[in-house]
Amino acid sequence: MKLTVVGCSGSFPSVESACSSYLLEADGFRLLLDMGNGALGELQRHCGLYDLDAIFLSHLHADHCIDMCAYFVARYYRHDGGRCDPIPVYGPEGTEHRLTTAYADTPSASSMSEVFDFHTVKPSTFDIGPFTVHTERVAHPVEAYGIRVEHGGRSLTYSGDTGVSPALDGLARDTDLFLCEAAFTHGKEDIPDLHLNGREAGESAARAGARRLVLTHIPPWTDPQINLRDARTAFSGPVELAVPRRTYEI
Numbered sequence: 001m002k003l004t005v006v007g008c009s010g011s012f013p014s015v016e017s018a019c020s021s022y023l024l025e026a027d028g029f030r031l032l033l034d035m036g037n038g039a040l041g042e043l044q045r046h047c048g049l050y051d052l053d054a055i056f057l058s059h060l061h062a063d064h065c066i067d068m069c070a071y072f073v074a075r076y077y078r079h080d081g082g083r084c085d086p087i088p089v090y091g092p093e094g095t096e097h098r099l100t101t102a103y104a105d106t107p108s109a110s111s112m113s114e115v116f117d118f119h120t121v122k123p124s125t126f127d128i129g130p131f132t133v134h135t136e137r138v139a140h141p142v143e144a145y146g147i148r149v150e151h152g153g154r155s156l157t158y159s160g161d162t163g164v165s166p167a168l169d170g171l172a173r174d175t176d177l178f179l180c181e182a183a184f185t186h187g188k189e190d191i192p193d194l195h196l197n198g199r200e201a202g203e204s205a206a207r208a209g210a211r212r213l214v215l216t217h218i219p220p221w222t223d224p225q226i227n228l229r230d231a232r233t234a235f236s237g238p239v240e241l242a243v244p245r246r247t248y249e250i
C-alpha cells in the first residue's frame with residue numbers, strides 16, 4: 001500500500017497544510033480517508049479529480065468532511081457536460097443529510113446521491129476494492145470511527161479523532177503504520193473523549209504493539225515538537241510527525 005498525506009492539520013487548516021485527508025493506494029485502487037478543509041485542492045497534486053475509487057469519512061466534523069461539498073460540485077457539474085457516476089462514500093449515519101445541509105442548495109434533496117453512493121459505517125469488517133477494512137467506534141463527541149485497512153499482509157490504522165480508546169488500541173494491534181491523532185498537549189488540555197495528546201498517542205501505540213507511529217491532526221496552535229517528544233517517551237518504536245505530501249510504502 002502507498003499512503004500519501006494530503007492534509008494533516010487538526011481542526012483548521014494551517015499555512016502549510018489542509019485539514020485531514022489521506023490517500024491510500026494499492027492495485028491501482030485509490031481510497032481517500034477523510035476530506036477536510038482544503039483537501040480537494042491538495043488532492044489534485046496527487047491524482048486527477050476523478051481518479052478516486054472510494055472515500056471513507058471517519059466522522060462528520062467539518063475538518064474531516066467539508067470539502068465533500070466542493071467535490072460534489074466537481075462531480076455533479078462536470079465541466080465536460082457529463083455527470084460522474086456515483087463513487088462509494090462510507091460514512092457515519094446521516095452523512096448524506098449532513099453534506100446536503102452543509103451545501104445548502106443542492107438541486108434536490110437527493111442530488112448528492114447522484115454522484116455519491118452513500119454507505120453507512122458501523123463497527124464491522126468489510127471490503128473496499130482490494131482492501132479489507134475494520135471499523136470501530138472511537139471516543140469523540142460525535143459518532144466517529146477508527147479504521148484499519150489491510151492489504152497484502154500489511155496494515156494501516158487511522159485513528160480519526162478520538163480520546164483514549166480501548167477500541168482504537170485493538171484496531172491498531174501489531175499494525176504496520178499507526179496514523180494517530182495527537183491534537184492536545186500533555187498537561188495543558190485535558191478533556192476526556194475528545195482528542196489524544198502526544199503521550200496518549202504513544203501509549204496507545206505501545207499497548208497495540210504498533211510497528212511505526214505517525215502523529216497527525218495537530219492544530220496550528222499546538223507545538224508539534226512537544227507532542228513528538230511526549231510520544232517518544234511512551235513508545236519506543238519509530239515516531240514521526242505527519243507532513244503534507246509525504247508518502248509511505250506500507
Ligand SMILES: [Zn+2]
Nearest residue numbers: 011061063161
Ligand atoms: Zn478533527
Ligand SMILES: [Zn+2]
Nearest residue numbers: 059061140161
Ligand atoms: Zn472531530
